[in-house]
Amino acid sequence: MSSYVRRSALATALLAALLGGAFLLAGCGDDDGDDTANSTPGAPLTIGETFRSDSGSIAVLSFDPDVTSEGTTQPQEGNVFASAEVEACVASSQGGTITFRQEDLTVELDDGASRAPTGLAIVEPALVSRPISAGDCASGFVTYEVPEDATAQAVVFQAIAGAETQELLVGPATVRWNIE
Numbered sequence: 001m002s003s004y005v006r007r008s009a010l011a012t013a014l015l016a017a018l019l020g021g022a023f024l025l026a027g028c029g030d031d032d033g034d035d036t037a038n039s040t041p042g043a044p045l046t047i048g049e050t051f052r053s054d055s056g057s058i059a060v061l062s063f064d065p066d067v068t069s070e071g072t073t074q075p076q077e078g079n080v081f082a083s084a085e086v087e088a089c090v091a092s093s094q095g096g097t098i099t100f101r102q103e104d105l106t107v108e109l110d111d112g113a114s115r116a117p118t119g120l121a122i123v124e125p126a127l128v129s130r131p132i133s134a135g136d137c138a139s140g141f142v143t144y145e146v147p148e149d150a151t152a153q154a155v156v157f158q159a160i161a162g163a164e165t166q167e168l169l170v171g172p173a174t175v176r177w178n179i180e
Helices: 003-018 164-170
Strands: 050-052 056-067 079-090 097-100 105-109 130-133 137-147 152-157 175-178
Touching (some): 056 137, 079 097, 079 105, 079 130
Antiparallel strands (some): 050 056, 056 079, 079 137, 105 152
């Protein structure tokens, strides 16, 4: 077994054990108490709520199902751009950095299909995949291209198994924000 696999398995096991309690993330996010601290993996949240663990937090702050592109980039015929405003934070206690990956955030549609981010900066500031240092946050908009006759049901964060974003922010879980 490689050292990376052993380290990943250990980190996942430790994080799973720690997910029993919510925490206030020092230096990250907004501390006005309006968002929900949720430490139960798999429990659906609503847009505006924050999933928190001992390792960090992730929130979908808003969702716009029909974004107009100000530039020359337009969606394909029959599609529209949609965007999610997202904030991901790493707890000060983590040390080092992790890489946030926007492709771990998908939009689930009413027909059961999912759409991955386009990678386009249609809404600024765009949240791009990037390292986040301990105690810091990254926030911005993630853009999707969806059929114009589809209804977005949820934004889903599900990191690829073994990805450091998954292990450090949510452990072995999927976080879902229902769009109401």
